[in-house]
Amino acid sequence: MTKDTHSGLFLTFEGIDGSGKSTQARRLAEHLRNLGHDVVLTREPGGSPGAEEIRRLVLEGDPDRWSAETEILLFTAARRDHLERTILPALSAGKVVICDRFADSTRMYQGLSRGDLRALVDQLHQLMIGREPDLTMLIDMDPDVGLSRAKARQGTEERFEDFGPELQHKMRAGFLSLAQDFPDRFRILDGGQERDAITAELVQITLQALYQAPV
Structure with missing residues (x-):
């Protein structure tokens, strides 16, 4: 039995x-589109005009530009706009929404990295977002x-990379938890594999979810 095409898939x-x-x-x-699926590829922070404006505020500048509490509010505001204007309309149309980061990143980067604020993140998420991904x-x-890969990009959005390796180790442990x-x-996929091997595994997992087969 196939997944209800009117409900979409949020990944x-x-x-x-x-x-x-x-x-x-x-x-x-790209792979799913080649198979005929209607896919929306988006990102956080960002994914809608208002959220993209907030993205520039939180990802650029000095590492100490914002307190963790302020960041939580900014990310939640961006996520709410993204949800209303991009994610929910696409899901209602039966599309596959693939989002590069969502609330789990806020649970980690703001909720754990700069103080014990996970409960605050979850409270705001429940109040203002109220939606978890399907997968x-x-x-x-x-x-x-x-971190070496991230710094090699030499982009302008390196505020969190500038916190250094200690944050990255803490975040890895946090994501696994x-x-x-x-x-x-x-x-959980092994990012140390060859790129094509990771993609093949992702496609298999996603197609199983789309057609409601056991993963």
Whole structure:
């Protein structure tokens, strides 16, 4: 039996900086489109005009530009706009939504990295978002390798990479712990594999979810 085409599928990618999740999200979207699926590829923070404006505020500038509490409010505001304007309309139209990061990143980067604020993140999420992904792909990667990859990009959105390797190690452990908290929706993939091998695994997991076969 196939999945109800009117409900869509909400799939997110998570992982530390430099894990390759953004590349794999694009590759999965391309593969699904080639198979005839209607796919919306989006990202957080961002994914809608208002959320993209907030993205520039939180990802650029000095590492100490915002407090963790302020970041939580900014990310939640961006996510609400993204949800209203991009994610929910696409799901209502029966599309596959692939999002590069979602609330799990806020649970990690703001909820754990700069104080014990996880409860605050979850409270705001329940109040203002109220939606979890159907499936979350966690690309697991050695933190030192990931940070080296991320810094090699030499982009302008390096505020969190500038916190250094200690944050990346803490985030990896946090994401793995989070996967245990939500075992029904998390799938952990080895980011150290060859790129094509990771993509093939992602496609298999996603197609099983689309057609409601056991994963």
